[in-house]
Amino acid sequence: MTLVNQMTYFSEKEQTFDKIILYMDLDAFFANVEIRENPKLSGIPLIVGGNPQTKRGVVSTCSYEAREYGIHSGMPISQAVKLCPHVTIVRGTFKLYSKVSENIMKILSDYSPIMKIAGNDEAYLDVTNVVSDYEEARRLATELKDDILASEHLTCSIGVAPTKILAKIASEVDKPDGLTVVKPLEISDFLAPLKITAIPGIGKKSYQVFQNNSIETCGDLANLFYQLVFQKFGKYGLKTWKLVNGYNTEKTDEKFNGHERKSISEERTFFNNYSSWLDIWVHIDSAIKTIVSKAKDKKMHFRTISLKIRFNDFETATRAHSLTCHETSERQVREAVKTLLGEYSSKDPSSIRLVGVKISNLKKIDAHQKTLAQFFNKSD
DNA sequence: TCTGGGGTCCTAGGACCC
């Protein structure tokens, strides 16, 4: 099959791009907020996260100076310290970050009513109906960057492209303080030289598989025949192949605003392991209280309860139980967790380093359903 | 090097139903 045939194989629909998406990502967010609050931290390798005293935990965010030493998010603090012994570690002021994030999201919402907040430091804006073309979108993005810098003294990187995933990839290539615009006809040329790991969702494991097949860049993948791609990399590989060949892989009916939460969870890694199950249960019980109260705040009912246990060797087990109908009560969770925990009762409690509880299968309850639930006396 | 905490999504197998 020739390349031309390959290109016509997929439906016309997938090739049409009719949106302009802007993606904003704050540069080294936590670290830059800390620097803003305390200019002494400016220009030095800085880590936010972990415990500065014990040097345990992992890096949440680090400054660009720290990145030069090979430090990155998710890295154990102990390793980061080995790479850069004079690195400064701060614990982080998460309440402040939330406040700053809120301020910035408010600025963004002035630029388009169609917005999707994807995290503390990132959001997508659908600006299709706000601008008439990509040049105007570029000007809008510049304005937005200036706005954020003026009001919060923080820099961000922006990508503008016809889909969310492309806008996100575009925002990465010129970080920090960057702005990259990718028009529909430029997509495959833009992606070709990028490392395959520039695509969100391709992490360590997937990279290994691609690398074993001599694929380093998006261009390497694009040049393969799609039959081979499916054979070697399966369904997800095929989707990635379409992306790097400039097809639209995002459904137009995909919800942009308000993504309903799917689960609520809390987990805790112990500072020191416990010798008694009773001590472990204290953590489990407190987690149950927190997640049930969060669900109540959000007016969510749940049906599935999961327990997570991680052992010293990092083996991790999850056990789940689904109730017959949606529930709200702490008691239901506690009972389910106790049953799930039964399987492990013969284990040595000191072999456990983490416990977690999760509720999922969530359903928003409306007023009518609530009355019914009360009528049947289903809640505590 | 010795690995946080909050999430989402995907896969695969088994049960069960028609």
Add this chain to the structure above:
DNA sequence: TCTGGGGTCCTAGGACCC
């Protein structure tokens, strides 16, 4: 005697993201 095929729901585990 050695048994279809499709759909849905549930559970467990794992990859990945910020």
